[in-house]
Amino acid sequence: MAIPIAYNLRNLVVRKTTTIMTALGIALTVATLLAILALVNGLRVTLTASGDPLRIIVLRQGADSELVSNFARAQFQDLKFKQGIATGPDGLPLASLELVTIANLGAVEEGSEVNVNVRALLEVGRQMRPAVHIVSGRWYRPGQREVVVGKLLSLQHASAHIGNKIRLGRGDWVCVGIMDSGGGSTDSEVWGDLNQISSDLQRIEILSSATVRATDAVTAKALVNDINNDQRLNMTAVGEQEYYDRQTGSGTPIRDVGIFVAIIMAVGSSFAAMNTMYAAVARRSREIGTLRVLGFSPASIMLSFLLESVLLSLLGGVTGCLLALLLLNGYSTQVGSNFATMAFRFTVTPAIMGVGLAFALILGAVGGLLPARMAARKEILTALRAV
Amino acid sequence: MRYLPLILKNCWRNRRRTTLTVASIGVSMCLLGVVVSMYHAFYMGAPAPDEAVRLVVRNRISIAVAIPLSYRDRIQRIPGVRQAMYANWFSGVYKDSRNPKNMFARFAVDKEKLFQVFGEFQIPEDQKKAFLRERSACVIGRDVASGLNLKVGDRLPIKGDIFPGDFEFTIRGIFDSPRSSQVMYFDREYLEQSMSERRRGFVGMYYVRIDDPAHSARVAQAIDDEFHNSTAQTKTESEQAFTVGFLSLLGNVKMYMIAISAAVMFTILLVSANTMAMSVRERVREIGVLKTLGFTPAAVLGLILGEACALSVAGGAIGYLISTLLMQVVAKSPFGGFLPALPLIEVPVAAVCIAIAAAIGVVSSLVPAAGASRLPIVEALRSSD
Numbered sequence: 001m002a003i004p005i006a007y008n009l010r011n012l013v014v015r016k017t018t019t020i021m022t023a024l025g026i027a028l029t030v031a032t033l034l035a036i037l038a039l040v041n042g043l044r045v046t047l048t049a050s051g052d053p054l055r056i057i058v059l060r061q062g063a064d065s066e067l068v069s070n071f072a073r074a075q076f077q078d079l080k081f082k083q084g085i086a087t088g089p090d091g092l093p094l095a096s097l098e099l100v101t102i103a104n105l106g107a108v109e110e111g112s113e114v115n116v117n118v119r120a121l122l123e124v125g126r127q128m129r130p131a132v133h134i135v136s137g138r139w140y141r142p143g144q145r146e147v148v149v150g151k152l153l154s155l156q157h158a159s160a161h162i163g164n165k166i167r168l169g170r171g172d173w174v175c176v177g178i179m180d181s182g183g184g185s186t187d188s189e190v191w192g193d194l195n196q197i198s199s200d201l202q203r204i205e206i207l208s209s210a211t212v213r214a215t216d217a218v219t220a221k222a223l224v225n226d227i228n229n230d231q232r233l234n235m236t237a238v239g240e241q242e243y244y245d246r247q248t249g250s251g252t253p254i255r256d257v258g259i260f261v262a263i264i265m266a267v268g269s270s271f272a273a274m275n276t277m278y279a280a281v282a283r284r285s286r287e288i289g290t291l292r293v294l295g296f297s298p299a300s301i302m303l304s305f306l307l308e309s310v311l312l313s314l315l316g317g318v319t320g321c322l323l324a325l326l327l328l329n330g331y332s333t334q335v336g337s338n339f340a341t342m343a344f345r346f347t348v349t350p351a352i353m354g355v356g357l358a359f360a361l362i363l364g365a366v367g368g369l370l371p372a373r374m375a376a377r378k379e380i381l382t383a384l385r386a387v
Numbered sequence: 388m389r390y391l392p393l394i395l396k397n398c399w400r401n402r403r404r405t406t407l408t409v410a411s412i413g414v415s416m417c418l419l420g421v422v423v424s425m426y427h428a429f430y431m432g433a434p435a436p437d438e439a440v441r442l443v444v445r446n447r448i449s450i451a452v453a454i455p456l457s458y459r460d461r462i463q464r465i466p467g468v469r470q471a472m473y474a475n476w477f478s479g480v481y482k483d484s485r486n487p488k489n490m491f492a493r494f495a496v497d498k499e500k501l502f503q504v505f506g507e508f509q510i511p512e513d514q515k516k517a518f519l520r521e522r523s524a525c526v527i528g529r530d531v532a533s534g535l536n537l538k539v540g541d542r543l544p545i546k547g548d549i550f551p552g553d554f555e556f557t558i559r560g561i562f563d564s565p566r567s568s569q570v571m572y573f574d575r576e577y578l579e580q581s582m583s584e585r586r587r588g589f590v591g592m593y594y595v596r597i598d599d600p601a602h603s604a605r606v607a608q609a610i611d612d613e614f615h616n617s618t619a620q621t622k623t624e625s626e627q628a629f630t631v632g633f634l635s636l637l638g639n640v641k642m643y644m645i646a647i648s649a650a651v652m653f654t655i656l657l658v659s660a661n662t663m664a665m666s667v668r669e670r671v672r673e674i675g676v677l678k679t680l681g682f683t684p685a686a687v688l689g690l691i692l693g694e695a696c697a698l699s700v701a702g703g704a705i706g707y708l709i710s711t712l713l714m715q716v717v718a719k720s721p722f723g724g725f726l727p728a729l730p731l732i733e734v735p736v737a738a739v740c741i742a743i744a745a746a747i748g749v750v751s752s753l754v755p756a757a758g759a760s761r762l763p764i765v766e767a768l769r770s771s772d
Contacts (some may be wrong), residue, residue, distance in 0.1 A: 032647070070551060264418050265418065268654060
């Protein structure tokens, strides 16, 4: 017969100091793990939100990001009239030639600088991204030395505000607006007029990449294949979603380091849980003897102590989840990808919290196993005789 | 001090608990040790002698923006400059870039100057000569060679991305470096041939070897002043600062380090406090006996604080030793290229770790120790727990 769970719960309550301290230790471990997972997840969510199933990014063959790609204006003329590219309201193909480069912003704190992605594009490029809209100020005017900055960028950097100057190419550019793309990587980009920026950077003929919009999902696939197989173009096409999916790779080292840290901390906390459980077993020696006299089997005693350890760690796990949820969720941060920083928010999801809880459970089970076995193996008489 | 044997005896009384506590603290402290070592190496450590004499000149805007090749002679003329070597970050793809083994840094450099500017690289003289003779030759670090099983004479095909094209190199030398050597160098002339007209004459950065590390700040300033009114302004910094800057592209590394340390320290604090609370609770009666024998409250306080300190210092020492081993592993990883050469035992780091451990020990046991020292004798003796 099993020992009622209430017995374990009451025991945890009676020794509340020890319970709280052990559970807090586990909570911190779980919170660390969750922080890392939420960070990587935030990065993924941001990058995924950047992709549209119909948009296709065209890069020079061999390039794996817009930043290292080269795209001549002449090549763009060949690409523009490919079959399957949708046309805009003005009857022109929805194909946008773009220049992506890096600008250096002085950060809020003195001495540190941040590199941000600058995207130079024409009117059609904006038309193709209807999700991007201005939240304050206005769009840049073609032919003017004006730029707009992403929402998250404006939160994090003093120089990314309306009216401030951003240094790029041969001079300063005035920031005239703040744009919001609804959670994509555009939120940490700077946008400006293609012709103006490319001439300033002396890159009028050689730009970075092109983005085209397919008429529908089936055509999108065919268009990707068509561009990839066109020897004359010498280009690589990739669906925007897949492109951003690949960029998620920049979060992998962070995730690996984080998981490593969490596992080491878990080893430490499971030792601590073990300590607590050994003390519990030692103090309740007489109780264990009594339980045995009452007829509970060694197996049910072992189960009971294991359960108590799991309950303890579960308490820690829940606290850890709450810590992560309250302190971290939505907190915006940044990581570097491809030489430019990208801002995003920590995103704690139920799935991530589930991982945290499972982690805590395993930790508690491992920590409780040996003490529970010890409790089960106690001789009735010696247990009863213990002071 | 004369209570030390008593403190140690008390520690060793509940062996299982002591072992578990020390192990728990040790494991957590080894993380802290790694973080502190890295922090020390990045932000505080003195650079190795061969690094201290190198400066890196880049475009003020970003390392991704090029600077003119013509700057070389002007840099070379600045007093204090021994050698100025231009270099381009080549990027590129070797086989499949998704396999991390295939990721190593590739630079197109002024090959005549490579082994003068990087004086610490060890390479056999005949390999060096062969490298200098052939335009499509390259040299690779020992870590690349052993990671990919490459040897002198092998071909190394690289697909260019920043610099488009298919490049075919022949490995003419393998060099040893005191640091991680996940890197390949080849002749920039070879690259220049393949460049479009428009891109020729621009390089990514200059590595400058100066005559005396003491002059580095002055020389760096002189270089930046030289180009202050040019189209491309420069930023000159020590190689160490340049590396840290490169690393900061990964995000706010400093903040990550501090956050990890704080979480780890707080965990250790809880573990240690828990242990001490448990062990004091079990010994209430004994404390009564000690007091009866004439131990003052201060002495009792000292005994318990000392016990906690002994446990956490032992854990800290073990943790630090594990962390030195871990650092050796880190230094061998691709990430190790960012780190300066690390000595096995860094005295300041060890001291910081042990001091942190001792402080945590004291703080964690303050509450139970104060309680025990204030406990009236009669009550303590009456305790049945």
